[in-house]
Amino acid sequence: MTLDLKAFVKQLSEIPAPSGHEAPARDAIRAAWAGLVDTIEPDGLGSLIAVKHGSGQEPHRRIMLCAHMDEIGLIAAEVRDGFIRAEKLGGVDTRVLLSQPVLVHGRRVLKGVFGAAPPHMARSRKTYPALEDLWIDVGLTAEDVAAVVRPGDLITFDATATDLKGRRIAGKSLDNRVSIAAVTLCLEELSRRAHNWDVVAVASVQEETHLLGAVTAAYRVAPDLAIAIDTTFGMQPGVGDDEGFELAGGPTLGLGPNFHPRLYDVLRKTARTHEIKLQTEVMPGNSGTDAWEIQVSRTGVPTALLSIPIRNMHTPSEVVDLRDIERTARLMAIFIAEMGPDFLDDISLELTGCADDDEGDDE
Amino acid sequence: MILRELSEAIGLSGAEDAVRALIVGHICDYVDDMQVDSMGNLLAVRRGTGQSSLRIMAAAHMDEVGMIVMGIDGDGFIRFDQIGGLDDRILPGMRVLVGKDHIPGVVSWKPIHLGTDENTVSKKRLRIDIGATSKASAEAAVKPGDHIAFDSPFVELGPTVRGKAFDDRAGCASLIALIQGERFPFDLIVAFTTQEEVGTRGAQIAAQRFGPDAAFVLETTACHDLPQDPNEPDQTTITRLGGGPAITVMDRSMVSDPRLVRHLTRVAEAEGIPHQFRSPLHAGGTDAGIIHRTGKGVPSVVIANPCRYIHGPNSIMSLADFENQSRLARAGLMALTDSVLRR
Numbered sequence: 001m002t003l004d005l006k007a008f009v010k011q012l013s014e015i016p017a018p019s020g021h022e023a024p025a026r027d028a029i030r031a032a033w034a035g036l037v038d039t040i041e042p043d044g045l046g047s048l049i050a051v052k053h054g055s056g057q058e059p060h061r062r063i064m065l066c067a068h069m070d071e072i073g074l075i076a077a078e079v080r081d082g083f084i085r086a087e088k089l090g091g092v093d094t095r096v097l098l099s100q101p102v103l104v105h106g107r108r109v110l111k112g113v114f115g116a117a118p119p120h121m122a123r124s125r126k127t128y129p130a131l132e133d134l135w136i137d138v139g140l141t142a143e144d145v146a147a148v149v150r151p152g153d154l155i156t157f158d159a160t161a162t163d164l165k166g167r168r169i170a171g172k173s174l175d176n177r178v179s180i181a182a183v184t185l186c187l188e189e190l191s192r193r194a195h196n197w198d199v200v201a202v203a204s205v206q207e208e209t210h211l212l213g214a215v216t217a218a219y220r221v222a223p224d225l226a227i228a229i230d231t232t233f234g235m236q237p238g239v240g241d242d243e244g245f246e247l248a249g250g251p252t253l254g255l256g257p258n259f260h261p262r263l264y265d266v267l268r269k270t271a272r273t274h275e276i277k278l279q280t281e282v283m284p285g286n287s288g289t290d291a292w293e294i295q296v297s298r299t300g301v302p303t304a305l306l307s308i309p310i311r312n313m314h315t316p317s318e319v320v321d322l323r324d325i326e327r328t329a330r331l332m333a334i335f336i337a338e339m340g341p342d343f344l345d346d347i348s349l350e351l352t353g354c355a356d357d358d359e360g361d362d363e
Numbered sequence: 364m365i366l367r368e369l370s371e372a373i374g375l376s377g378a379e380d381a382v383r384a385l386i387v388g389h390i391c392d393y394v395d396d397m398q399v400d401s402m403g404n405l406l407a408v409r410r411g412t413g414q415s416s417l418r419i420m421a422a423a424h425m426d427e428v429g430m431i432v433m434g435i436d437g438d439g440f441i442r443f444d445q446i447g448g449l450d451d452r453i454l455p456g457m458r459v460l461v462g463k464d465h466i467p468g469v470v471s472w473k474p475i476h477l478g479t480d481e482n483t484v485s486k487k488r489l490r491i492d493i494g495a496t497s498k499a500s501a502e503a504a505v506k507p508g509d510h511i512a513f514d515s516p517f518v519e520l521g522p523t524v525r526g527k528a529f530d531d532r533a534g535c536a537s538l539i540a541l542i543q544g545e546r547f548p549f550d551l552i553v554a555f556t557t558q559e560e561v562g563t564r565g566a567q568i569a570a571q572r573f574g575p576d577a578a579f580v581l582e583t584t585a586c587h588d589l590p591q592d593p594n595e596p597d598q599t600t601i602t603r604l605g606g607g608p609a610i611t612v613m614d615r616s617m618v619s620d621p622r623l624v625r626h627l628t629r630v631a632e633a634e635g636i637p638h639q640f641r642s643p644l645h646a647g648g649t650d651a652g653i654i655h656r657t658g659k660g661v662p663s664v665v666i667a668n669p670c671r672y673i674h675g676p677n678s679i680m681s682l683a684d685f686e687n688q689s690r691l692a693r694a695g696l697m698a699l700t701d702s703v704l705r706r
Contacts, residue, residue, distance in 0.1 A: 257377030
């Protein structure tokens with residue numbers, strides 16, 4: 001079995017699964033991972049935790065690969081005269097909502113659109129309306145809407161995934177389904193390669209709201225090492241040199257306090273040795289990803305972050321180059337296959353400075 | 364002077380190695396079970412006399428604020444961002460040291476003659492000049508992710524000292540003094556922590572590892588005891604230089620455990636150790652903010668050196684306050700018993 005990457009990414013992209021409501025994504029991921037891992041089960045918050053055992057010298061250390069499966073979305077706040085007002089569920093950019101098609105997940109799924117006054121009527125065409133001034137129109141009578149939609153119902157972008165030129169696709173929720181695809185490809189690659197370490201693949205929940213799934217998943221898994229996989233900003237008009245990364249230039253590897261410096265070095269070296277394109281993303285503080293929570297779980301976890309560049313992040317038309325997903329998967333698989341039982345010793349931070357190197361010898 | 368070497372050592376959040384090595388040299392003859400964890404925390408135990416079974420943690424953070432290389436412009440000027448809290452207004456003309464080789468540089472600033480009347484110029488628009496004549500020559504010396512530290516030598520001014528990173532190398536020096544002195548009734552768990560300035564990150568995993576019965580955090584805190592505009596509604600100095608180490612009652616990150624505040628106050632009064640209370644009205648947090656909420660909860664308190672111009676290249680601190688920090692911490696720890704923590 002070989003994964004049809006494009007079809008899989010498009011399938012994942014179109015799944016509606018905002019933070020806290022990840023069940024449809026979890027079902028699809030469970031189906032894709034089931035044949036690739038030894039055990040698979042959700043945790044208390046709904047993150048999917050799958051274990052693929054290593055082979056050879058025991059005990060096996062554990063590496064966690066963590067990609068969040070939730071997406072940004074909206075939630076119905078008010079139903080009035082057949083129209084629906086929404087609140088954010090995650091970091092939605094309200095400026096992209098005017099005349100945007102959405103799905104309203106009421107007692108049945110309704111197709112809706114964020115209404116916009118015609119240009120002739122708009123009070124100001126220089127500013128974007130606030131979210132509380134936007135109404136979703138599902139084209140039904142007030143009675144029908146009231147019968148189907150209640151405050152609290154989910155609202156997601158209604159956007160199909162589309163082929164662009166070459167190996168690029170556009171779609172919603174590529175943040176972070178492309179990383180789920182990368183982990184899936186990595187697991188597939190590892191079914192063909194021997195590896196000593198146990199690999200724990202996690203599809204985490206509620207990243208977009210609270211980085212929450214990563215907290216409980218890391219606590220439960222208690223990994224010896226972790227790689228978080230997420231998306232980053234692709235180069236596009238308006239994005240500066242320090243802000244964006246080349247599409248098809250390979251994933252970025254995070255550099256900064258959130259990441260273990262020696263693990264960074266090894267991943268970079270692995271990429272160089274195997275000629276896998278890899279960019280560097282300097283992050284001076286909070287990376288805003290699952291890596292931020294994983295690093296400080298329990299007694300600390302050496303953590304790295306691989307990010308796949310996408311354009312138009314948090315819009316219904318994110319753009320990715322599939323080759324960056326493949327590179328991410330390949331880098332992780334090779335890195336994992338090359339890790340020996342004592343890899344942690346290779347990257348440990350030195351205890352130096354004792355004059356006689358006779359540690360802990362009391363006076 | 365230990366303060367000099369600790370102040371002049373460079374160790375921004377996430378790369379505290381040089382500071383850690385210095386500290387190890389000062390404590391390795393006095394501690395057991397010394398280890399470095401995955402985030403670079405230096406953890407050790409100073410064995411007690413065995414009279415008490417309490418497990419008390421004492422912490423000070425090793426990291427300092429500074430900057431980080433984000434990229435290099437076509438003409439060899441360096442773009443940068445900050446690590447930890449930094450006021451953009453202190454940057455013009457600042458002397459800095461870039462990367463592991465400590466390459467000298469300056470923050471470039473347009474001459475006043477040419478300047479339009481601007482307010483704060485954001486660091487996004489400032490560049491560092493290391494004297495490179497091209498992008499290639501800058502790239503040969505510097506790469507994205509390299510740390511940029513204040514270039515400021517330690518100066519002894521008499522009753523005070525001036526330098527960078529007293530926040531919190533002064534706390535580190537006090538913690539070293541505690542370790543080198545007489546043993547406490549209990550095992551003292553010492554944590555020289557990392558990444559305080561980017562979110563009290565190292566202290567979190569140190570506290571999660573040990574689950575202590577209580578924690579004393581030795582910090583260095585803000586002091587704004589300069590002449591103030593009488594029309595300014597906020598006349599708070601936060602602390603006063605020379606007023607003794609400051610006991611934190613509350614800050615943005617926590618309410619200090621009142622039993623420990625009371626205990627320290629009693630001990631200070633009994634032993635005649637100068638002390639003051641940090642103004643609770645001002646922002647700022649410490650490692651105690653995360654330590655007290657780990658595990659089952661850890662009663663915590665902060666003792667801080669007042670320090671003017673913290674998070675800048677030339678902070679000023681009183682030597683008397685600094686010496687009294689470890690004196691107060693030592694007296695407080697020596698007198699700490701189960702009954703202090705009993706409810």
